[in-house]
Amino acid sequence: MSEILRAEEVHKKYFIGKRAVEVLHGVSLSVQRGETLSIMGASGSGKSTLLHILGGLDRPDAGDVFFEETSLVRMKPPKRAAFRAQRVGFVFQSYHLLPELDVLENVLLPSMATRRRNVRERAEHLLEQVGLSDRMDHRPTELSGGEQQRVAIARALMNSPDLIFADEPTGNLDSHTGENVLHNLFDLAQAENRTLILVTHNEEIAGHCQRELLLKDGKLEE
Ligand SMILES: Nc1ncnc2c1ncn2[C@@H]1O[C@H](COP(=O)(O)OP(=O)(O)OP(=O)(O)O)[C@@H](O)[C@H]1O
Ligand SMILES: [Mg+2]
Numbered sequence: 001m002s003e004i005l006r007a008e009e010v011h012k013k014y015f016i017g018k019r020a021v022e023v024l025h026g027v028s029l030s031v032q033r034g035e036t037l038s039i040m041g042a043s044g045s046g047k048s049t050l051l052h053i054l055g056g057l058d059r060p061d062a063g064d065v066f067f068e069e070t071s072l073v074r075m076k077p078p079k080r081a082a083f084r085a086q087r088v089g090f091v092f093q094s095y096h097l098l099p100e101l102d103v104l105e106n107v108l109l110p111s112m113a114t115r116r117r118n119v120r121e122r123a124e125h126l127l128e129q130v131g132l133s134d135r136m137d138h139r140p141t142e143l144s145g146g147e148q149q150r151v152a153i154a155r156a157l158m159n160s161p162d163l164i165f166a167d168e169p170t171g172n173l174d175s176h177t178g179e180n181v182l183h184n185l186f187d188l189a190q191a192e193n194r195t196l197i198l199v200t201h202n203e204e205i206a207g208h209c210q211r212e213l214l215l216k217d218g219k220l221e222e
Helices: 047-054 077-087 103-113 119-129 145-157 175-191 203-207
Strands: 003-016 019-032 036-040 062-067 088-091 163-167 195-199 211-216 219-221
Touching (some): 019 062, 019 195, 036 175, 047 163, 077 103, 119 145
Antiparallel strands (some): 211 219
């Protein structure tokens, strides 16, 4: 096993006017390639904040995050953008699909930032894996919530990212649909030996992961 991601003493606070809200007080974490891990914690405990910092979408105030020994904090913005585009896939609670694009175009979108070949075959393959072969020319508004989230999962996997972050991906779905969507996510991540970091409020879902973490009082507990 090799380490793919490491957080060292990550601190983050937000300012509302002059009042500081301390969210992360020294979070450290080591993630091995191919691992699946869940992060639970109360609403407002900082799970989304942490996920954004681990995925290079946001920067900590102090501490650092290393992807394969490269510091995300010291990375220049264009390089960090390229890192996100090529190495990271995000699945958000509220899908974030582009309404003016159809399903296939949404899944293809991340590949525009790369020079990969056979992207259309890959997009179609992923859509088949999530059971949406017959919805490829639909717009997001013409899909159910579960279908939209499955499109978002296919999109997150499009560039074969080393790291997949999912922030309460089933929060807006009924439990049966949510379960199906999660099976899709786990199956795809496992088939390609991807590293999956999943935020969830559901203990059963967390139990599907190899490691379960709890974010509490600004720190991670195993
Ligand atoms: N941009 C921001 N500006 C100021 N405060 C923020 C900002 N984003 C988040 N916060 C505050 O930081 C804390 C952590 O927010 P975060 O979204 O990380 O929590 P969470 O654990 O993901 O919660 P939830 O389970 O409800 O999604 C919250 O108290 C929130 O009010
Ligand atoms: Mg959140």
